[in-house]
Amino acid sequence: MPADDPKRPDPEALLAAAVKAGRGRLKVFLGMAPGVGKTYEMLRAARRRKADGQDVLIGLVETHGRRETESLLRGMDVLPRKPIDHRGHVMMEFDLDTALARRPALLLVDEYAHSNAPGSRHPKRWQDVEELLAAGIDIWTTLNVQHLESLVDVVQRITGVRQRETVPDSALSRADAIELIDITPEELRDRLGEGKVYVPETARLASENFFKVENLTALRELALRRAAQTVDDQLVAAMREKGVEGPWAAGERILVLVGGDAMASGLVRAGRRLSDMMMDAPWTVTHVDRLDQPARGPAAAARLRDALKLAEQLGGSTVVLSGADIVATVMAYARRNNVTQIVIGKSADSRWRELLGRSLAAALLREARGAAIHVVTEATHEAVVEVPARRPRVDWTAYLLAAGCVAAATVVAWGLDVAFDRVDLGMIFLAAVLAAGVLRGLRPALAAATVAFLVYNYMFLEPRHSFAIGTPTDFLTLVVFWAVALAAGGLAGRVRDQGRDAQRRASAVSALLAASRTFSAAAGREAAAKALAEQTAAAVGAKAVVLLPANGELQPAAGAPTLEELDAAPMAAARWAWERGEAAGFGTGTLPQTRWTFWPLEGVRSRAGVAGVEAGAMVAGSEDERLLLALLEQGAVALERAELATEAVETETLRRADRFRSALLNSISHDLRTPLSTVLGASSTLIDYGKGMTAAVRDDLLLSIREEAERLNRYVGNLLDMTRLEGGALRLRTDWTDVRDVLGAAAERVSRRLETRILARDFPVELSLVRADSSLLEQAVVNILENAIAYSQDGARIEMAAYEDRSNVVISIEDEGRGIPTAELEQVFEKFRRMEEPTDRHQGAGLGLSISKGFVDAMGGRIAAASPIHDGKGTRILISLPKAIATPHHLL
Template sequence: MPVDERGYSDGRPDPEALLAAANRASRGRLKVFLGMAPGVGKTYEMLRAARRRKAKGDDVVVGLVETHGRRETESLLRDMEVMPRKPMDHRDRVVMEFDLDGALARKPQLLLVDEYAHSNASGSRHPKRWQDVEELLAAGIDVWTTLNVQHLESLVDVVLRITGVRQRETVPDRALSRADDIEVVDITPDELRERMAAGKVYVPETARLASENFFKVENLTALRELALRRAAQTVDDQLIATLREKGVEGPWAAGERILVLVGGDAMAGGLVRTGRRLSDMMMDAPWTVAHVDRPDQTPPGPAAAARANDALKLAEQLGGATVVLSGADVVATVMAYARRNNVTQIVIGKSADSRWRDLMGKSLAAALLRKARGAAIHVVTEAAHEPVQEIPRPRGPTPWLAYLTGAAFVGVATLVAWGLDVAFDRVDLGMIFLAAVLAAGVLHGLKPALAAATAAFLVYNYLFLEPRYSFQVGSPTDFLTLIVFWAVALAAGGLAGRVRDQGRDAQRRASAVSALLAASRTFSAAAGREAAAGAIAEQAAAAAGAKAMVLLPRDGELQPAAGAPTLESLDAAPMAAARWAWEKGEPAGFGTGTLPQTRWTFWPLDGVRSRAGVAGVEAGAMVSGSDTERLVLALLEQGAVALERAELAGEAVEAETLRRADRFRSALLNSISHDLRTPLSTVLGASSTLIDYGKTLTPAVRDDLTLSIREEAERLNRYVGNLLDMTRLEGGALRLRTDWTDVRDVLGAAADRVTRRLGGRDLTRDYPAELSLVRVDGSLLEQAIVNILENAIAYSPDGARIEMAAYEDRANVVISIEDEGRGIPTAELERVFEKFRRMEEPSDRSQGAGLGLSIAKGFIDAMGGRIAAASPIHDGQGTRILISLPKAIATPHHLL
């Protein structure tokens, strides 16, 4: 959470707060009546407030209210609009639940929905009632609800220790945090026990048992404190949001908030513990540990970075929040953050070596005291502590070599100045030495530049100022020149060194950003879990400069999935550390508090939704808190999201496959239930008539019944054949037996198969004298043409003409089948080959299951051909189906 140097200190509203307010404006408002236990009167108070709203003319509806037989509560429902409940089957019985769809359709101005933590019956759209409320709020409906504090998810364990009862119905804390208003319905424990004794909460026997167990005075007192604290915390969060939205600078001392500033010194851990103790003394006040990163200064060494990083980790373990601020002015950055977050207490440390800064008024404590307005400053002095083991810096150029290089620059400048002094009179030799100082600063940083400036000052005074070969200064003018030269040399060298250090820091940051960008592209291109795991291992190994691996869960066990440069097998100890990271969600292995003797460090790969796997890096490759470690952790965070996205993509493909399969299965069952029933009923009826009354029937009637049996049996055979063909296509079981084929023979065989179904229709054929052979599966092509012809017969009236034609172009042999039916609407042309697609009304089932054209397209596609439909073709009617089959060798134009 970087904060700029100004820290939004100009009083402008926070853009994020304005965006959140805009999002809330489009939603309904949520009000929660919060109580410490059942029976305090939450529902009663909610109904009283609702009646007052209704008296003002507001549209108030009772969506669901549980009165539990209490007469006072039931009396408040009179003259109120109460929505009917929805019956639901739950565990072999019918329960009456809240009708969410009815509430959305009614859409009142204010809706009352009791018992926020209630679990809905199985089969409901949402498993929890608070999720129903979320949908109502998204629809713009204001909702009032009730909640007991023991149902909050974060307090389940606390309530268990207090009362000995584990709550099964819970509400996430974020659901309550999004409430626009919270009203605490509060009575004393003694008053609640008196209500129970009077039978206003439970029946007498139940009330007696409850008073001896859950409703003991000490339990109710503790729950009452939890309810009041939770309400106060929510109000405090709302105050912060309002301050940010209005651009009002704090602090407002409505509630205590603590900010602990830590650096890379030895006091960091002690300051964090001091903040924790201060929070305890202030009734669990929210506390945050902050570290300020100064981009204008040289990055801290590995030891300081490690201490700051350990302090932030310690704060998270102790229950505090952490933040890393960025700004050149530490005081301005800290105070801006404090004002924006309503911080009332600031904890800082003061080491012994900063006393000379106190004398000059430049210490951090003194500066904060001058700038603090409304916030208390706690200064913690340094105590005796264990010597801190310094972590060596990464190996780089030897320090003394940098100083020797600076001395060499001064020596070269001396020789040049000596030559110019001999050759010319009155030459300004100081600029030559300034150039040497600048060169030392640019190449080696601040300290070598300062050493070079001092050496240049001494050489210049000794060799080129009168009296020469002496460190004495001959005149006041030379003395002033010498002082100015030394000051300019120090300033120029220092600035050059600082610019160099900042340039290197910027280069490191740019390299890290480039690495993250490249990794993001790599992760985005990963097609599956294995590919994503491989990309994570490669990127982590490249960033750490060591071996890396990724482990993924398979069949309930964590197994190595990818490694870089190669995938290695892990011994028992590293696998134990990896399992710990997977199960606990914490780093384990080398450099951690869990199994530190192993030679790998493992981190959990936590995505947005869940934990996707574990990543490990070889031990000793990174210094704790270093830029390298931060880069690797950033890469692992991106990789975790990519891995989760790959899993979600796989689940989406599987879900889509199942959805299509379910759709096909439903349509298939629907087709069987309707399309097979008619021919079966006809066959059954005709055969039963022949058996029962055959001797009394005339020969003409018997022949008609026999013909009906044959026609319906053939129709049934076509249905079953189509279903089997579609099953082969859907299941990928289609096997091609291709051979060189003359499509004219296939057309003739298909025409013979449908001759009996033509009735009064005329089937004509138009073939050329010669036609090129194509390599196809003749039986599949014949079945596809039969399906097309049957479709044309089904939609053509008696007396119409159906034409089969075949011709060829340079690259294809084309089959054309035309009919004179009513045609296909233009909007349906692209969908005519879909499964179960028919042009008649849904109630008209006489034309088949709607699989013929879909099967024909599947067969033609499998043979590498193409099929298309055109309609209308003449006088607004008719349909033409074209099948294009590719030739093995294109025919020259002059042979066509």
């Protein structure tokens, strides 16, 4: 690309910028420790913004009693704090909702890592900041470096203090600006001694522990490094967004180029050492996968795989690039990522390659503008003997096809030569060479070019039927023809090979996409294991097995095409892969005599299982192996996701059980103890003072005992009924039932509890029978009637009616109580759901309507509530029971 051509911005950088377009901007004032002046500097900058006319709001600032900081708050708009009651203590916290409603241009929220009080919308203040940024509000905040999540262990080793309040590094990485507030450790200790950080007693203890000079020096270095890293990341992002190519030596970035030779691991270690010398500069190990080159041998593939793995173990990142030109591909990546140092290896190149400048080192030196090239030479000249697993078979049919193309061209050229004079027969042979290249690739095209050159010279150039060349013009024509034939055939073959390689890669991507969809549809761990085994077997064309941990042991969980029993040797290899996290079995250094190869399935959090493939299914380092490893990565994540889903279900079940247990204990503590207390009190009174009481008083006490005992019996019955429903132990005894009889029996059972209330009945003369369990239906109606009595005033009317439509018999129970709020209609049939206001039953267990719904659902019916029904009051409960045979309209 010419130097004056415009550079294209990175699409991912543009996408990231588009995502940020609607968000507010975040600025972080970063310091090494408390007391360096972060809040003070933030407030000073905010006052300057306010003086410029900008809408600045102090959302929350912690002054810690420092007079200089408090003075900067005068004249500023300060958001009142929100009181939150937690266990009897009122805590004043940041008012997120008011800040969102106020929507200032700039909002100051101090202490980015602060943990909010229980009951707040978010547990952490940085999550409050994320919501504010999403609303388009600019935020300024403060942070000490020891609160970064990735530095918690480092800070603990330095200071002996483990930080409990942390911020994810990703939250800081998303900051649009970072300002380092830095003073020397001596100045900070002076401020501490002057009481500008803590009160005197606390300051003395802090000076002897956390605020030691060596601790502060180490924290200062961490803060400087983290600020420099953030600024460097912002520089790279800006360069990608604007399409600016580097390198800009604002910060060192190292790129190590490795291949499949014996120097690969040494180059990785050299890159690590160079990073150490450059103060932990970011470094990346890369390999260029040549599209026009055959697949690597197994030994080269293994060395490359080991080198990339070593890079990750040493703290570097890895990337595999694809391109036909190594130099152009490497330099494009280096400029795009602001690489300043490139490390390459130099083997024993031939003298001619060095003189012609065709060695990799020479080519990179010509193209590297602004980047330093580090050349690492071989430590030994011993050749590495590479024994291929199998010699590639020559496809003779391709060469026969190429010969056929040349033969066809010869026949056509002979016919044209006989029929016409002065025909350019060389074009006929060029067409044959192109056809061979397009149809069968590069090497057959080169062979066709050579044969065509010889045939054209022998049959059509003077002297004919001789390989001798008659004139200099014919010689020049033959040389040009041969060169053009080689170039055209070679290009055609290369295009075909690249197209075939692209098709193979597209097939691999399609296979991974299909596998991803299959894994996403897997409902559980067993289904995910089965899907992984099937996809693996289809990808490599051999048997596959997936083993998962169960009861502390690794056991086969799925196989394709069938799940086979594994004998002792394969199981030993599988356990090795599971315990060590390394491949084992055929083709590896561990138990290679087995007929299976096993790989650990590494998930995001932990190891999910082991996958195995039958021996000899693929060549190490081949496209098939790369596809398999990608499938295993997806399968590991799918297994882990299925396991997490199972854990989530179990957690939700436990949560519901805990809620049920808590509600049950609350019910027992109130609804059972209250009637028991009444019974005990009345019976004790009768025993102690019964002889001196009048008959009326004794009767009243006995009546209280009976009523409370009946009430207790109802609660216990409800709990037992709910237990039967929850445990699936409910047994129906259905029979043809007249609903009117059931309603009459239910009314009789609640008659004593009606007191002055009126229970009206509205039954038709005739009513169709339904298949139902009369005892369960009666209990359901009793629960509804008791609920109506509980929430109705004395003297109120309760109406119980029955009617039928074409398909159902309907029971309607209405009361004149205060009704059910519309928002609670859908929850009224849930367990332990009660109205907040007390009733004549106090508050009840909240199980009656839930049990009624369970009974009605078990009988195939439906239950619903409507409220209010008249004058903004009242509730109607409807029970619909299906008929066995629908009634014609004219009979209703």
